[in-house]
Amino acid sequence: xxxxxLSSFNFGAVDLDxxxxxxxxxxxxxxxxxxxxxxxxxEGTAHRLVMAVGFDRESRVEVYSALFTGPLRALxxxxxxxxxxxxxxxxxxxxxPEGHPWLKPIRFNTPGAVPGVADYxxxxxxxxxxxxxxxxxxxxxxxxxxxxxxxGERVFHLEIMLGYQHRGVEKRFIGGPDKRSLHYAxxxxxxxxxxHAWAYCGAVEALSGxxxxxxxxxxxxVMLELERLANHTGDLGALAGDVxxxxxxxxxxxxxxxxLNMTALVCGNRFGxxxxxxxxxxxxLDDALLKELLLRLERTYRDVENAVSLLWDTGSVCxxxxxxxxVSKEAAEGLGLVGPAARASGVGLDTRRNFPYxxxxxxxxxxxxxxxxxxRAYVRWLEIQKSVELVRGWLENLPAGPVEAACGQLRPDSAxxxxxxxxxxxxxxxxxxxxxxxLRHYKVVDPSFHNWQGxxxxxxxxxxxxxxxxxxxxxxxxxxxxx
Amino acid sequence: MxxxxxxxxxxxxxxMEFPSADIKLPARYLGLPKLKSLKxxxxxxxxxxxxxxxxxxxxxxxxRCVFCGACAQAAPExxxxxxxxxxCASARQNLxxxxxxxxxAETLGADLRRIFGRSFRLRQVSAGGCAACEAxxxxxxxxxxxxxxxGVQFVASPRHADGILVTGPxxxxxxxxxxxxxxxxxxxxxxxxCGACAISGGPYAGHEECVGIPEDIPVDLYIxxxxxxxxxxxxxxLRLIGRIP
Ligand code: SF4
Numbered sequence: 190x191x192x193x194x195l196s197s198f199n200f201g202a203v204d205l206d207x208x209x210x211x212x213x214x215x216x217x218x219x220x221x222x223x224x225x226x227x228x229x230x231x232e233g234t235a236h237r238l239v240m241a242v243g244f245d246r247e248s249r250v251e252v253y254s255a256l257f258t259g260p261l262r263a264l265x266x267x268x269x270x271x272x273x274x275x276x277x278x279x280x281x282x283x284x285x286p287e288g289h290p291w292l293k294p295i296r297f298n299t300p301g302a303v304p305g306v307a308d309y310x311x312x313x314x315x316x317x318x319x320x321x322x323x324x325x326x327x328x329x330x331x332x333x334x335x336x337x338x339x340x341g342e343r344v345f346h347l348e349i350m351l352g353y354q355h356r357g358v359e360k361r362f363i364g365g366p367d368k369r370s371l372h373y374a375x376x377x378x379x380x381x382x383x384x385h386a387w388a389y390c391g392a393v394e395a396l397s398g399x400x401x402x403x404x405x406x407x408x409x410x411v412m413l414e415l416e417r418l419a420n421h422t423g424d425l426g427a428l429a430g431d432v433x434x435x436x437x438x439x440x441x442x443x444x445x446x447x448x449l450n451m452t453a454l455v456c457g458n459r460f461g462x463x464x465x466x467x468x469x470x471x472x473x474l475d476d477a478l479l480k481e482l483l484l485r486l487e488r489t490y491r492d493v494e495n496a497v498s499l500l501w502d503t504g505s506v507c508x509x510x511x512x513x514x515x516v517s518k519e520a521a522e523g524l525g526l527v528g529p530a531a532r533a534s535g536v537g538l539d540t541r542r543n544f545p546y547x548x549x550x551x552x553x554x555x556x557x558x559x560x561x562x563x564x565r566a567y568v569r570w571l572e573i574q575k576s577v578e579l580v581r582g583w584l585e586n587l588p589a590g591p592v593e594a595a596c597g598q599l600r601p602d603s604a605x606x607x608x609x610x611x612x613x614x615x616x617x618x619x620x621x622x623x624x625x626x627x628l629r630h631y632k633v634v635d636p637s638f639h640n641w642q643g644x645x646x647x648x649x650x651x652x653x654x655x656x657x658x659x660x661x662x663x664x665x666x667x668x669x670x671x672x
Numbered sequence: 673m674x675x676x677x678x679x680x681x682x683x684x685x686x687x688m689e690f691p692s693a694d695i696k697l698p699a700r701y702l703g704l705p706k707l708k709s710l711k712x713x714x715x716x717x718x719x720x721x722x723x724x725x726x727x728x729x730x731x732x733x734x735x736r737c738v739f740c741g742a743c744a745q746a747a748p749e750x751x752x753x754x755x756x757x758x759x760c761a762s763a764r765q766n767l768x769x770x771x772x773x774x775x776x777a778e779t780l781g782a783d784l785r786r787i788f789g790r791s792f793r794l795r796q797v798s799a800g801g802c803a804a805c806e807a808x809x810x811x812x813x814x815x816x817x818x819x820x821x822x823g824v825q826f827v828a829s830p831r832h833a834d835g836i837l838v839t840g841p842x843x844x845x846x847x848x849x850x851x852x853x854x855x856x857x858x859x860x861x862x863x864x865x866c867g868a869c870a871i872s873g874g875p876y877a878g879h880e881e882c883v884g885i886p887e888d889i890p891v892d893l894y895i896x897x898x899x900x901x902x903x904x905x906x907x908x909x910l911r912l913i914g915r916i917p
Contacts, residue, residue: 330798353846355843357881457700
């Protein structure tokens, strides 16, 4: 059934019978749909499977559901983009997707599961060897286990086993919204506080039917774009560092902090904590702050431009970036990649354009088509320019009026989908209420959930020594995926 | 090359002085809280993390606080946040803020200070959490902060480290890895719990998926915050090794 994102819909109306559900899901995905979310929701002793499908070009979202008691037919063999979703369904509900080629745990949170212990793919043959890395890595970075099947330097296959960051956030939304819900959303992935907080607020607002005032929308836009600016700038610096080009690495390390400090100027916290609240924004900007922010924006942007331009002019950098870790457009589409990683492979998806929300109007997206590290870096640079333009526009013409509207009770027996373009890509929150108007189920899909497999593909056929560079070019979230 | 040199010149010298009286934090930053009154009922009711206890032993537990500011908003007559970023403590109970002064961490004993005071290597262990603490540790290694000038460095191997800095609520899935890392560091060694999660579970306190830092890994330094500001982390580490009196 077609629904609008960011507005509530009657959850009962999307019910189908199980066979029809699977058939419909397959035909919609075959028609070019992309799975936004696919999960199992407990209902008595059975489970309701719910799938949200997005048609990017038509800005269309459809939702289907069906009650299942026994095993189901896996759709992964035809639609690889579902592989992690179906593994998650199996792990969370016990419903077994029959015929899934890769059925193994993803978060190791069931009784008896031991993190990292699963059936790994192995390649056999003379001189084939296996390299295992993690969960504790060399840098100050989140934990995860990576297994490479190699022949000499060449990587045949990389398997990424995560779950170490699983702290059980998702299910704590159930029964809410309560005093802790917002902070849970803000810490789903700490570097995406604005993105996830907005997605959460969007879902709650849709369910309560409140209209967020334009000034609050613009302020939210400022926060989200500052988050993107900080992270993209930091990533470009880190990419430079990984190919031992220290000027840009050093400059961008500092400049990332300048964007974070601008965020702190707005709400007191460098990651944007406490800024979002259902119904609007917690902090307003007066003229003095607006002026200060504009001044810093211009100053910082000039330095970013200077630091980043060095990358494209330096042969040794371009040589390492070009043709490294290539993900083809077909692979990106097949795996349902999102965000800069998808746009770098030529996929025309940006939530701000395809599923506009809040203050975004007539947004034009940035793509850069070759799918290699260079493209993933260059797309970030294009997006930095776009974000600066947006923030400047909002700061110069901040709509007048209140920054908050009262957010009332949630509509009972309803659901809402909220899509936000975080800096890593599309964030999807799917909220379902029960008869009492409390959250009965809450599903979070971080962009990293889609994109980790993209990293594995980038390594295929490449050299193992390119792993750090490829990894940085995706810079995915472990905690956002592990929840 | 010439372009890189010009850029280097343009970008200027950016390493901040530390410690320094000129450090300016944004006006809305929430630092060390102060109790203005011991009538904490309203503030305690506003706190979603059980950080404030009212009644017989009124106190605010910095180890649980995520610095959301809800208490000060609900009860401005009782709780106020200052701009003081120096928040570390060397004993868990010193994180309990009451009316009397906050007892900041003191340095390591003379012996340890002699060993670690001029060269201190840490292995960071990320164990759950949201990775914001990790980001603010990473920032200390950028040119703006230049952690290395104090002789402090994050290293890749626990075998090269003088201690570990733990972030996150220690998920069940990371408990073993944390233990192995800790026991791979040779003695004498130091343990730092960085952020509300590592200290008390933070926003994830009470989740059965999280176990906290096990008791056989004794913590020497607590750095509160969600996440702690890089200034807070830097101040805490330097205080511990006796670089700040
Ligand atoms: S600022 Fe700290 S003490 Fe106050 S309400 Fe928030 S978590 Fe509780």
